[in-house]
Amino acid sequence: MCGIIGYIGYRNKKEVAIKGLKSLEYRGYDSAGIGFINDKVYVFKKVGRVDELKDVVNNINATLVIGHTRWATHGGVTEENAHPQTDCSNNIMVVHNGTIENVDELRLRLKNHKFNSETDTELIAHLLEEELKETEPLKALELTLNQLKGSYALVIGIKGVNKLLFAKQDSPLHIGLGKKEFFLASDIAAFVEYTRKFVPLMDGDYGYVSLEGYKIFNKGKEVKRDVLEINWEIKEVEKGGYPHFMLKEINEQVDVVGNALAVNTSNIEEMISNAGSIHIVAAGTSYHAGYLLKLLLEKYKGIESDIVIASEYIFTKRPNKDTVVIAISQSGETADTLQAIKFAKRRGARIVGITNVMGSSLTYLSDEYAIMNAGLEVGVAATKTFTSQVAIAFKIVFGGRVNKEKIKQTLTSSLNIDIASLAKKCINYDKMFFLGRGLSYPIAMEGALKFKELTYKHAEAYPGGELKHGPLSLMDEDAFVFAFMPEDETFAKMIYSVEEVKARGAFVAAASPGNVDKVDALLKVNKEEMPYQLFSFIPLLQLLAYRTSVLLGNDPDKPRNLAKSITVE
Numbered sequence: 330m331c332g333i334i335g336y337i338g339y340r341n342k343k344e345v346a347i348k349g350l351k352s353l354e355y356r357g358y359d360s361a362g363i364g365f366i367n368d369k370v371y372v373f374k375k376v377g378r379v380d381e382l383k384d385v386v387n388n389i390n391a392t393l394v395i396g397h398t399r400w401a402t403h404g405g406v407t408e409e410n411a412h413p414q415t416d417c418s419n420n421i422m423v424v425h426n427g428t429i430e431n432v433d434e435l436r437l438r439l440k441n442h443k444f445n446s447e448t449d450t451e452l453i454a455h456l457l458e459e460e461l462k463e464t465e466p467l468k469a470l471e472l473t474l475n476q477l478k479g480s481y482a483l484v485i486g487i488k489g490v491n492k493l494l495f496a497k498q499d500s501p502l503h504i505g506l507g508k509k510e511f512f513l514a515s516d517i518a519a520f521v522e523y524t525r526k527f528v529p530l531m532d533g534d535y536g537y538v539s540l541e542g543y544k545i546f547n548k549g550k551e552v553k554r555d556v557l558e559i560n561w562e563i564k565e566v567e568k569g570g571y572p573h574f575m576l577k578e579i580n581e582q583v584d585v586v587g588n589a590l591a592v593n594t595s596n597i598e599e600m601i602s603n604a605g606s607i608h609i610v611a612a613g614t615s616y617h618a619g620y621l622l623k624l625l626l627e628k629y630k631g632i633e634s635d636i637v638i639a640s641e642y643i644f645t646k647r648p649n650k651d652t653v654v655i656a657i658s659q660s661g662e663t664a665d666t667l668q669a670i671k672f673a674k675r676r677g678a679r680i681v682g683i684t685n686v687m688g689s690s691l692t693y694l695s696d697e698y699a700i701m702n703a704g705l706e707v708g709v710a711a712t713k714t715f716t717s718q719v720a721i722a723f724k725i726v727f728g729g730r731v732n733k734e735k736i737k738q739t740l741t742s743s744l745n746i747d748i749a750s751l752a753k754k755c756i757n758y759d760k761m762f763f764l765g766r767g768l769s770y771p772i773a774m775e776g777a778l779k780f781k782e783l784t785y786k787h788a789e790a791y792p793g794g795e796l797k798h799g800p801l802s803l804m805d806e807d808a809f810v811f812a813f814m815p816e817d818e819t820f821a822k823m824i825y826s827v828e829e830v831k832a833r834g835a836f837v838a839a840a841s842p843g844n845v846d847k848v849d850a851l852l853k854v855n856k857e858e859m860p861y862q863l864f865s866f867i868p869l870l871q872l873l874a875y876r877t878s879v880l881l882g883n884d885p886d887k888p889r890n891l892a893k894s895i896t897v898e
């Protein structure tokens with residue numbers, strides 16, 4: 330979701346900007362733009378892909394450059410609305426991630442200005458233009474920020490100023506530290522090729538980078554921030570011989586799961602044991618991992634917790650100082666999840682973060698956190714990060730007793746199951762149902778999410794026992810049912826559910842170590858004790874979605890309308 334790159338230094342500006350934007354593509358976008366400054370401001374924009382933008386950008390000899398991939402929020406997908414946005418005199422160029430809320434009020438204040446777009450971002454350029462009439466750039470930025478309500482990561486170039494200005498509020502922004510060169514980016518992937526050292530900015534930070542160095546301010550005072558080191562390799566931004574990042578990342582699960590299990594969770598375990606109440610908050614795939622954590626805590630440790638969809642948290646929960654909130658987010662930047670934990674923190678709750686991104690907002694907002702160390706996940710659909718989240722859930726519940734080899738073997742054997750013919754079958758169905766019960770229900774939920782994300786077909790997850798309360802009316806020859814059937818106490822009941830849907834004409838596939846003779850297709854997975862058996866289902870649901878998406882001609886790495894990191898509410 331929107332990506333920013335800014336650069337000041339000795340390298341070719343067009344090249345740094347284009348490469349930076351290419352590496353941000355995975356976040357999702359609909360248009361892109363680049364702006365340079367030398368004797369004047371040059372802006373190039375294009376609706377569509379960065380590769381198309383590249384062809385229309387002149388190689389301007391400049392000191393600094395900014396670039397942006399836009400995911401439309403205020404205003405349609407047009408060249409005018411793409412960033413950089415400029416002021417009336419074309420002296421200021423601004424790229425922005427986030428949403429400004431007091432747009433109407435600001436427009437009134439700027440009624441003498443000429444606007445060229447429908448964006449909230451353009452207002453920022455005009456506000457700064459006003460402030461620059463009275464004062465120097467940094468102060469003008471501070472005065473501009475004081476007028477904004479909403480979220481922003483901002484990078485700004487001003488003609489005649491050999492600095493890139495920046496500001497961050499509720500949207501990620503990092504400074505990449507090179508030798509006599511500096512980068513500003515919403516994601517470290519944009520500069521990992523040039524430097525591994527970076528500074529994650531905090532909410533309320535603003536300042537500048539110049540050829541001489543950088544300065545960060547917060548509430549009018551200069552502040553120092555941690556310098557961190559990137560913990561993954563540049564090769565992770567490449568497909569490494571696979572046709573898609575998603576397939577590469579599915580196959581990487583066996584290795585990265587070991588990194589997640591190596592994380593020390595003892596402080597987290599202690600916080601959970603002493604908590605008055607436990608709320609688990611997350612969105613999408615992370616929610617499913619959270620759901621599993623909830624079930625595992627209850628079943629194997631007798632600890633009760635509530636699992637809440639992050640965007641619903643502020644409407645439904647009243648945490649207090651005895652509450653521990655476990656927030657799960659691979660990016661650590663999901664606005665809904667951050668909003669939930671900020672709310673919980675204000676009410677005195679303590680926060681545990683589970684994330685893949687060191688230096689993400691979630692790590693800074695958490696009292697304790699666990700980093701999955703799954704490496705960069707480029708595919709929009711979460712795969713290896715889900716498995717890593719589930720692995721951390723196992724570690725929290727079973728501590729040092731968790732059996733790493735068993736998890737790895739279980740994943741490996743399922744990765745070898747051929748799912749191609751089942752995917753071929755799926756393309757003929759438009760009604761997909763994923764069934765599970767007990768511990769396999771969150772797996773079914775993840776199956777349905779992955780399938781709908783990638784194939785654009787309607788897919789729903791149900792606990793088998795719920796079918797008779799409504800969904801059975803949908804079962805006919807046009808329905809495809811995928812059942813997850815571990816040999817635990819749910820097995821016999823799932824057999825009944827399978828018979829129920831089969832009797833109504835649905836095509837039924839099952840993944841199970843047991844004998845399920847009533848189904849049309851059985852994916853026989855290796856027998857494993859519960860809850861380890863769950864890992865045998867994960868690659869299957871991912872591969873089914875992936876293969877079906879490829880057969881349908883979709884791009885599994887960039888499903889339509891979706892973005893990797895959802896940094897707006």
Ligand code: AGP
Pocket residue numbers: 612613614615657658659660661662663666709710711712779782892893894895
């Ligand atoms: C997963 O395939 C999705 N792309 C999406 O549901 C994702 O899990 C969700 O947006 C949460 O993201 P997070 O883990 O970065 O917070």
